[in-house]
Amino acid sequence: MFIKKCPKCLSAKINLFAGAITGEYHCQKCNYVGTLILEEEVDPD
Ligand SMILES: [Zn+2]
Secondary structure (H helix, E strand, C coil), X not given: CEEEECCXXXXXXXXXXXXXXXXXXXXXXXXXXXXXXXXXXXXXX
């Protein structure tokens, strides 16, 4: 599976920005907002 990560602080606490129509993401940790995110493959374990 893949998890999304903030490109700024590398936190996984990132969600689609509420109400965003452009597909922007929001990081709950550093308040980063943008379309650029990191995706990292992790094992299910
Ligand atoms: Zn962040």
